[in-house]
Amino acid sequence: MxxxxxxxxxxxxxxxxxxxxxxxxxxxxxKIYDLEKIAANRVPMAAAVYYDDMYVDAGLSLDTAKQVGGLQAWVTNEHEHDGINDPAVLRRLFAMVDEVGGPLAE
Incomplete structure (x- = not known):
């Protein structure tokens, strides 16, 4: 947008x-998204939500995350919008997915 x-x-x-x-x-x-299919997702996922993000409202991000099945949101103010560039952020997100059995978990 x-x-x-x-x-x-x-x-x-x-x-x-x-x-x-x-x-x-x-x-x-x-129609861009099928909300029913998104809610029915069973593939474990993780997303970082930066609480003090200067570009993306954390409340909107969390509202969206609640609509995605299998999504765990990690809310943090340790990073800014570009936190994904920090390898520790990716490690944390991958670890969150691994905790629930990885992307092919039943």
Whole structure:
């Protein structure tokens, strides 16, 4: 999701303004996600939710996480938005998945 002003203020994005306007003018969009299938997921997953993330609201992230079956959310303020670049974050997420039996667990 990007705001229209982003395309106006960013020189390299300006050529895309006509396409952005066409997409924005559409009254309806096709269904992107099947919420029932997402809720029925059985593959263990883990996600980091950065409590003080400057770009993503932690409350919205947690609301979304609750809708995904098999998802464990690790809420932390030890990292910022780019915490995934810290190898310790990936190790923590992989360990969370391993605790419940890995991606092919029944």
């Amino acid at each position: 990007m705001f229209r002003w982003t395309f106006e203020e960013t020189r390299l994005l300006r050529p895309f303004i006509p396409a952005v306007e066409v997409l924005a003018a559409r009254g309806t969009h096709r």
